[in-house]
Amino acid sequence: MAWLDRSHTVAHPGFNRWLIPPAALAVHLCIGQAYATSVYKTALVKHFGVGLTEIGVVFSVAIVMLGLSAAVMGTWVDRNGPRKAMFVAALFWAGGFLVGSLGIFSHQLWLLYLGYGVIGGIGLGIGYISPVSTLIKWFPDRPGLATGMAIMGFGGGALIASPLSTALLAAYDPASSAPGGVASGEAVGKLFLTLAVVYLAYMLFGAFTIKVPPNGWAPAGFDPAAVRSHALITRSNVTAANAIKTPQFWLLWTVLFCNVTAGIGILEQAAPMIQDFFRRPGGSSLVTASVAGGFVGLLSAANMAGRFVWSATSDGIGRKRTYMGYLGVGAVLYVLLAFTGSSATALFVVVAFVIISFYGGGFATVPAYLRDLFGTLEVGAIHGRLLTAWSAAGVVGPLIVNAVLDAQGTPGKLTAGAYQPALLIMVGLLGIGFIANLLIKPVDAKHHEPTPVAAGATREI
Template sequence: MVPSFLARDRIVAGPGFSRWLIPPAALCVHLCIGQAYATSVYKTALVEHFDTSLTAIGVIFSIAIVMLGLSAAVCGTWVDHNGPRAAMFTAACFWSAGFLVAALGIGTEQLWLVYLGYGVIGGIGLGIGYISPVSTLIKWFPDRPGLATGLAIMGFGGGALIASPLSSRLMQLYDQSGYDATDPSSVADGHAVTMLFVTLGIVYFAFMMFGAWTVRVPPEGWKPEGWDPAEVREKRLVTTASVSAGNAIRTPQFWLLWTVLFCNVTAGIGILEQAAPMIQDFFRDSSGASTVTATAAAGFVGLLSLANMGGRFVWSSTSDVVGRKPIYMLYLGGGIVLYLLLATVGDTAVALFVLLAAVIISWYGGGFSTVPAYLRDLFGTFEVGAIHGRLLTAWSAAGIAGPLIINGFLDAQGTPGELTADAYRPALLTMVGVLVIGLVANVLIRAVDPRFHEPAASDDLERSAT
């Protein structure tokens, strides 16, 4: 049960409502929670403030991603039944509270409070916020599910595009020790990061609430003008049947797709989580000093965010034309080639490094935005939001595996701030092996056996448009 002002029946769209208002409402949430990809900007500051290792600070991000997957899995059915406004409101409360608790932990030098705040509490907000608009978008756009989810989920990839430069500027504003964002050797103090978290918590709460009050669900019997549900039957690997969330996890297709997502995310998350120091470490002169400034590194994080965001829209929209399975062959097979190039020749030129990383991250983002449509194709729309929530446990697992792989290798290679490209090669080559596993899993995906379908499944597509 939810308060009446959040109930689904209070947000049914009236006559003349444009479905194109739904993606901006979803973006208000996803742009805010996408800040998770900007953690590398203040990662070194937290290492020095708490006098600990990269791995210990990386655990903050890992906990958040674990909680994202767990909360999405546990709350997926609740989100489907209670509607997007209740979910967005709840996500805003958890996400903002997480920042404030983490700020308390930084200010009092209690790392466990940062784990609890940003990791656990904020991570719950991440999970609920991430899945909150997905089912609604698919029901508003049954004719173009890849484009619709891409429009919204690209916001999660683009969150760092805003948060990365904003965080650098705010830390410089709040710092009391002369932090200079343009100086690669300068590190912000704990007070600056504390105030940064307080500011972001307040600002993000306001934006997410705007999205919650804008979103609507389609009225009963609604479907896009001129769209014929029979068109779906002409597409390979696209079902008009229904599979419940409980039955979906019993199918091999669910676990094969889980593996695909896990491998794609594990490979990409290492670059994103380590982006700012990575580009500086790849390009050091003979004296050991990086030729890439901290400002340029923050700009690189922003560029990756742009690639992540653009990939979520471009590649998921492309999947509406070429199909989900072929597009994942590109994400995974192409990723294998580009990771090999990044590991072997990525340090020869900054432009080459940036290009390789940007394309990899565009496929990483595309994998996220395409997967809801892939689920809809395989399992129907009946409980696609709940199934999506369960699938995101793959993201939780990858949120542990990706950072542990790269941070584990880096901690064994030397001291942060003194590493070179050679320190990254073992981790990058490990990611190649991970992508091979994902590629094989995608090849094995077939249509779901009819024994898992719900009764009267033939009518589900028309019913789900409501």
């Protein structure tokens, strides 16, 4: 298995760095399926005979494990390189679907928690961080663009998984495609088996093709001084151990937590949410299940586009100003959605689209923000530790929304007013994040490494 080692992935002279983003996308497009769970959520509620909150826990466990595994394995990923990390992530992610399908077929909900939640969640965490620091090192001149290219795949995963899952569920259970139809548990189990095979193949493709730059490599004509155009960008380096001792790390942790919690509030309930917003009081919805599935795909496109567009834009306007937009404008849009979103379908879709683009952009911009504050030395490990904010948000976000909705009535038979309390809670969280972002300033020199690594260089850890 020596071919998995970092030493076997060093690029040869003249290697085209633009071949790296497709390798990163191969992993992130697969693990981005996590955003398409609402497609079969109702089917699992019916299959296991439990409430929306119990099924929502599956997603929460997966996100918790994503953050924990990224935090624990971040230094290991930096030390062993992206190929070995992607390979391990592929095994865990596919294995999670296999164990999850066993839980569905056997009516054992705990196995679904263990499979998709714990095992799959570990694959999520390792797979998520595996290409990020590598891309930052390949693109020191455009770190925001680099992280956007990688992480946009995670946001776009549901763009593929949502229609694919809908089509497969209809093929495995034709009755589910009828108006008001719900797929059987057996159909969802078969869907999990299919996704395990497909995702394993694509993630291994990414592992086989990823490369790391040689030590000391830099793009032709690259001037490190040209990158330092904003006050927060440092040319020094901070280790992961020291980074978590700085107030900047925890302020950014708060920023990410607030932004993610608010975004999950929509994504985790996307399909039923649009139906409930346009439901006649006590009657049926004006939005069909197939249209709701299309809405999930549209939000995935927003998630994906925001990760690339806003992150790339941050290279020009700065990471701090970019987050002011995510959090400040996002809060205004949540208020608009809560009180006027049900007045017109087009308004609802446009507002939700922009909100989710901010949510995705927040994920893609944060690695570049970390690079600005702490340098490139251990940015992968620091990123992994910061993703514990995602773990916390993955618990808090769904709990807030599901608890509010469960208190309002029967899931799937609600109206727009039932969502207002949850949406306004999200507005408050975005306000807290906005303040935390304003407080971020350059890291004190006492945390810097005594011998900084030159900008654009890499270092074995």
